[in-house]
Amino acid sequence: METFKLILGILLFSIVALIAYGVLRKYVLDKIKVNKWIILIIALAVFIVPTLLWPTMPGYVARYIIPGIFVILFLWFMDLSGFLKHYDKPQDKSYNQYNKSNNTVIKPKAKPNRVKKKK
Secondary structure: OHHHHHHHHHHHHHHHHHHHHHHHHHHOHHHOOOOHHHHHHHHHHHHHHHHHHOOOOOHHHHHHHHHHHHHHHHHHHHHHHOOOHHHOOOOOHHHHHHHHHHHOOOOOOOOHHHOOOOO
């Protein structure tokens, strides 16, 4: 029973963190222009520093708040790096090749040096 509660808590935490990231990304994070490496450094600092500075922190802070902030910052870093954008495009190469072949028109390059002078 204890294992079930632990798995359920992890699952609920994951769902809440992903929903919070989705809402923050839509309304806040897209409007902020920051270097991606600064976000990664802040995420690592949020993950490491509180355990060093506050060893007797309450259980809910250590279990939910700090990992939640870390997950949101790390997902923001991945979004800024472009790791999350690959899933928006279709993966089928034949589909992409079919669309590209119908949309492109190949025109010959003009070669002015080949024109012969008529006398």
